[in-house]
Amino acid sequence: MDWDKLRIFHAVADAGSLTHAGDALHLSQSAVSRQIRALEDALGTTLFHRHARGLILTEQGELLFEATSTMAKKLDSAAARIRDSEEEVFGELKVTTTVGFGTLWLTPRLSKLYERYPELKIDLLLEERVLDLPMREADVAIRMKEPSQADLVRKRLLTLRMRLYATPTYLDAVGRPESLADLERHRLICQNPATPQVHAGAQLAHMVMAQDVHSMLTVNSYFGVLQGVLNHIGIGILPDYLTVDFPEIERVLPEIESVEVPVFLAYPEELRQSRRVTAFRDFVQEEIIAYRRQQTGEPSLD
Numbered sequence: 001m002d003w004d005k006l007r008i009f010h011a012v013a014d015a016g017s018l019t020h021a022g023d024a025l026h027l028s029q030s031a032v033s034r035q036i037r038a039l040e041d042a043l044g045t046t047l048f049h050r051h052a053r054g055l056i057l058t059e060q061g062e063l064l065f066e067a068t069s070t071m072a073k074k075l076d077s078a079a080a081r082i083r084d085s086e087e088e089v090f091g092e093l094k095v096t097t098t099v100g101f102g103t104l105w106l107t108p109r110l111s112k113l114y115e116r117y118p119e120l121k122i123d124l125l126l127e128e129r130v131l132d133l134p135m136r137e138a139d140v141a142i143r144m145k146e147p148s149q150a151d152l153v154r155k156r157l158l159t160l161r162m163r164l165y166a167t168p169t170y171l172d173a174v175g176r177p178e179s180l181a182d183l184e185r186h187r188l189i190c191q192n193p194a195t196p197q198v199h200a201g202a203q204l205a206h207m208v209m210a211q212d213v214h215s216m217l218t219v220n221s222y223f224g225v226l227q228g229v230l231n232h233i234g235i236g237i238l239p240d241y242l243t244v245d246f247p248e249i250e251r252v253l254p255e256i257e258s259v260e261v262p263v264f265l266a267y268p269e270e271l272r273q274s275r276r277v278t279a280f281r282d283f284v285q286e287e288i289i290a291y292r293r294q295q296t297g298e299p300s301l302d
Helices: 003-015 018-025 029-043 059-084 099-116 168-174 180-185 199-209 222-230 275-296
Strands: 048-051 054-057 091-097 120-126 140-143 152-160 162-166 187-190 215-218 235-239 250-257 261-268
Touching (some): 003 029, 003 059, 054 059, 091 099, 091 275, 099 120, 099 235, 099 275, 168 250, 180 250, 187 222, 199 235, 222 235, 261 275
Parallel strands (some): 091 120, 187 215, 187 235
Antiparallel strands (some): 048 054, 152 261, 162 235, 162 250
16 A cells, blocks of 8 residues: 555544645645545545535545554654654664673673663674674674674774683692693693684683693583682683682783783674664773773772
């Protein structure tokens, strides 16, 4: 059906007059009459009874007016929500990031985002596979390398490194290594270098394994590695962003660390004006700033 003809029909049915509807639509009476006749021809039915006192809807006209009234209400509601979106953020947002960062850093902070925007619906996709943002597999990505796809807005959030950590309880029991060679008498906890992960983490694992480590626990996620460390099983290879949220772990061999790993936030150019994307981007950047202050011991601005 022609949307323009339906709009004119609704105005006529609402006003009960071709003249009044024409005034509201800034159309001549004859133009309105032609559109109504064309709609009746298209539907093969009569929509109005013509009387001296005005127009009265037929049974078929009543059915159509009920439908257009529902449409008008939904359109008015949508328009109101769009206007309100200047102040409010709502709807679904698909966010993708790695299992480690999403589980250990992002998810614990999302309660603050929901407090700010209670109607936001986040679909969090945690996987090492790089999703295709231009093809809208996700709206926003946080990745451990700069995205290579074209037509993306990208923002560098921070730089991290993979380092060695253990609990004081474990180190007090087994001893604190003073050199890389000392690791051969310790249990190493890490991701298997063959599993999908941050390349810098795999490189560091290869270097430590070369020390003829006799006992190991390999897990396919940094969440699992962290649990092994927290339960005093051994020395784990973990990203340094965990030290703020897990101050009970202690860095081992401070001179040993991976190369820098850049962390980027990216989203399609077409979503640059999206309120949901802007709200999420600003929230993550605020949390990164707060995280850096905690890391360096700077006082909070709260």
